[in-house]
Amino acid sequence: MSVGRPIPHDAAVLHVTGTARYVDDIPAPHDTLHLCFGLSDTACGEIVAMDLAAVRSAPGVVAVLAAEDLPNSADTSPSAHDEPLLATGRVHHMGQPLFLAIANSHLAARKAVRRASVEIREEPAILSIDDALAADSRFEEGPRFYRKGDANRAIAAAPHRLEGRIEIGGQEHFYLEGQAALALPQEGGDMVVHTSSQHPTEIQHKVADALGLPMAAVRVEVRRMGGGFGGKESQANALAVACAVAARVTGRPCRMRYDRDDDMVITGKRHDFRIDYRAGYDDDGRIRGIEFRQFARCGWSQDLSLPVADRAMLHADNAYLLDDVTIESHRLKTNTQSATAFRGFGGPQGMVGIERVMDEIAHALGCDPVKVRRANYYADAAPGDAAPAPAPLDDGRDAPADTHADLTSRGTTETRGQPAPPPSGAQTTPYHMAVEDFVLGEMTERLVESADYRGRREQVRAWNAGNEILKRGLALTPVKFGISFTLTHLNQAGALVHVYQDGSVHLNHGGTEMGQGLFRKVSQVAAHRFGVPLERIRITATDTGKVPNTSATAASSGSDLNGMAVKAACDTIRDRIARLIAERHQARAADVRFGGDRVHVGGESYGWEEAVRLAYENRVSLSATGFYKTPKLEWDRIAGRGRPFFYFAQGVAATEVVIDTLTGENRILRTDILHDCGASLNPAVDMGQIEGGFVQGAGWLTTEELVWTDKGRLATHAPSTYKIPACSDRPRVSNVSLWDGRNREDTIYRSKAVGEPPLMLAISVLMALSDACAACGPHYPALDAPATPERVLAAVRRAREGAR
Amino acid sequence: MPTTFLLNGAPVSVGGDDPTRTLLDWLRLDRGLTGTKEGCNEGDCGACSVVVTDGRGTRALNACILFLPQLDGKAVRTVEGVAGPEGELHPVQRAMIEHHGSQCGFCTPGFITTMAAAHLRGRTDHDDQLAGNLCRCTGYAPIVRAAEAAAAEPVPDWMRDDPARALSARPAATAAAAEEAGGPTAPSSDEAAPPHATAPADWGRRAPLAETSAACGADMAAHPTWVRPRTADELAAWYLAHPDGVLVAGATDVGLWVTKGLREPSPLAFIAGIEDLRFVEVGEDEVCIGATATLEDLRPAIAPLHPDLAELIRRFGAAQVRGAATVGGNIANGSPIGDLPPALIALGATLHLRQGDTRRSIPLEDFFIDYGKQDRRPGEFVEAVSVPRQTDRLRCYKISKRFDQDISALCGCFRITVEDGGVTDARIAFGGMAGTPKRARAVEAALTGRNWSQAAVDRACSAMAEDFQPLSDMRASAGYRLETAANLLVRYFHESAGTAARLLEVQP
């Protein structure tokens, strides 16, 4: 039985021997050319003159392209067609590609672009949230609102009130493998593209568009990425399009990879947010009414900002039942890199908002923050509750008419008809979805015990009393994360499975492998369906020529969607074999069993290879596609109503930290995590996602600080200045366990998605730091993120002296 | 002369036309060894780590900022050479698979090589050994579990490279040419013992050689754009003749001029192999450190004398950087945020400079004149730095966003002598607070002659603003720097009173 076992990553042996191939490792023909973008050094302005003669004459340069040299107006946007590959007339951020050098080596191309002489008439840039608000520079016509009840009235009527603001920094993905692509021109103008992208179909679409070809003339292949984290959902487009266009122009293979510094100044990052909040609450800390105003700094183009900002709104409640609530969201347009998808996709920022409020209420009431959180939790689902029968899907909506439309991109926005109201009496989210699978009450109870939260709370208090300079802090925070693409039609997936006459199985599906173990999980599903050992399953590169119209591997959906599609494909073949075998034994197909590398019928059995040979000889098709679409989803993103999520993944973390009140330096001492993966397909892979996601989230909230100069230059454009967690930054002690529940919804083997949710467990780090700062004085420390030493020191001062 | 080294056990020679070609580019592009990855091209991520062995031992280095001429006479092992000749997995490879130490796998080859180097040396301080390898996926815990699991396994035979084989594999023609020129064919540099064990006793007293010696001359004849001097004398002569030349020691700064600045410095002298400058001599009266001693050479030698300086060095870059970076380079570079200068200044260090046959010694703090400007004459180089033996009172406080492998936002080094409750002497120096590493003279004056008390410390803290008007940048604001600089003096005061003030010592 392969499902549910802790089997190593499918490429683990290749990884450790250095033989796993990434895009830049793929051997290419010797006449392959290399590309490099020339970048804008100005954040906002008009291009007055661009003299590229010196670039053209640089050693090794074969051609140089500016916007006007492109065959079609190549665009790289995943949403609004607002990102020309090369700047046309105006520049919108420092680091925007202006022209493309094509040379016979990567180094020659990099050296050449520095010889350009570009004159840009600089205009005042809109850089900050305040700049954008002052200029009313935004996407969409105005703010979006989700409303439930009457927040204003409830706040006014509440016994206590508070209001405040938290600033939350962005985050650079820092995938270890930078962006890369390789385009190989084919006969008849066709193009094959190898790319490090989470969204091969998007690449296919953008490349076809740029070349003026139908999608069928472009084939895109992705074997693996050296990390993605959302940073390769749309940000890989530019390199693939550039390579394809250059390959078209030169007739030669073209490859491109960003030098790390280029990667950091060109590509988008996690959105930084400001969240203003106003809450009314009672003596128990129960929130009576609450208002959030979320300001997202989206950068210069729309990219995926609308659904990111939507998801921040969708997680403004996190684990808490809010009866009277208003969430207002501003999507601000600035002259900075276009912020993009990043693990959690806005959810983390939304959650930080309400966790801050919980922390501040507990501080104001002088009671334990866990008590306040518990008082506000949704109610746990009753144990035996079965999932209600799936509602019919309404399929009667119109497809967008725009021919450039990225139908498979999350950047596409659609408005849908009236979703059905939630069942009456159900506890609902601020967007009117019934919460039917909440388990955090029980999970929290379990973690409070296993982590000895209460005992350690006392120990921390005592320790702090005896220590003047160093202070400890402890916090427990929950995560409830909605699983599904909020653009409903993306919740579909396809698979292609071949069984060869020797019994080996070729497995393909639309998901991409970026380290998350998707291929391993999906191969476990296939092995399980056929009842054969894993070794029979050959995992192959994602290929738009095999499975078309795929959604991005994103929104944690990879194994939910592709696992189901693979299951469907395998079952089709399995059923055909079963029918054949059943016939031969006058048995019913349903009584044929697959297991132990054999096919069993009655008291007899066939070896797998024998059964396959029989099927082949009897002219049974051994190839099948599989398809899956997630049931029950209905969502109106404008009204903020419906069921955008199939279910919620949940988790809870308790973290202890220590700070130095003289310098603000801080570190994580211990973390205890209990996380819900449903019935895990592969506990080792899931543990890896949890431990890794937590550390990545902790980096976001502590050491990872993005700094732009007042001219809009990203000052932290390399790992020398942008600090992701290093080895010793992981918690000194880390106890991670899986919650052994089954998904009440009918997912693949009742597992739950695990890609994004664990990142948000790290909010416990920020809250523990806040707790440590609060130990320094009577006032609320109002700690912003990332909690660098400087911000911690400022929060210590606020705790002592109050806000000034 | 070409550069000859062992690559995964087999001798290779590369020509010298392009002295700033990096080992990483050469491996990936010329040799097709794509297991070694580029993650940053500036020494910060460790994805390009390779195992390098020479007469001084084995260590991991970053191939992205290693120039080919630096490898002469050494043995290099890439991830492809960590598994055995028959494909047998190395214990760290097996453990990484078993403990799920790879996810996307892109950092993995760098981890494998770094872990293999540490494993060979029996190192179990995994956090320090791996501080220079970034992983964005795993959160490190499974990697450390793998390192722990592999620790007890024996070192596979194939990992024990014998760099002498590289020397004997030198192309005959070059050897003959060098011999003809009257020089040594196989310099003994690579077989020397660890530097702190034997330092040249006659350092600074030897008569300099006026002429460029043979090895250097052979280099020069073959490649007019670069040389690889074997002795300080050769360097002195060459540099006098080429005052516009650029010295490359560990290349942890110069490397970035090339990989990021895309500069093509020339002519170059690769000086890391100058054995008579690579020593740490602990004498009766002073500790003398040769310019090409690496940070990793210095750390164990200084630890018994000034543990806090050793701890500062532990946080200097990471193992791959410290194994290449030299003491001379850190000083000569003149960076206001170099970590050694404030510590050495607080210890009262003297800098020894040499131009041709002329030597002079100056207080280290006088070397740093202004931002980007040092008291160094054309053709003059750093030969050594010395600090007087003293009772250890040194405390070094490095403040950065991340503890490991980060550049200081500020670095405060304090040596305050208290006798009978009164301050008799104070030497305090900071990095990151001005355009140069700089002493806090007003603070020193405010303390000296006073009682060592909270009141005196508070008074001295307010003098900090007289000494420094720091800048704001991406590492910290001016306000934070000034406030924290003063607080570091408070920390020193508390530590001297025995109050717990060390964050990194707090246990869960």
Ligand SMILES: Cc1cc2nc3c(=O)[nH]c(=O)nc-3n(C[C@H](O)[C@H](O)[C@H](O)COP(=O)(O)OP(=O)(O)OC[C@H]3O[C@@H](n4cnc5c(N)ncnc54)[C@H](O)[C@@H]3O)c2cc1C
């Ligand atoms: C990833 C990374 C992390 C780092 N972390 C730190 C850190 O934590 N703290 C810190 O202080 N630095 C750090 N550095 C900077 C660098 O490692 C140090 O400055 C190092 O000491 C430089 O030594 P080197 O031998 O590599 O110098 P090189 O790069 O070889 O040379 C540096 C400069 O000094 C000159 N030079 C070298 N030797 C001599 C000599 N004997 N006489 C005259 N001139 C000479 C060179 O010509 C050049 O101008 C880091 C660098 C990297 C890449």
Ligand code: FES
């Ligand atoms: S590539 Fe990052 S250290 Fe060399």
Ligand code: FES
């Ligand atoms: S496994 Fe992806 S960076 Fe380490």
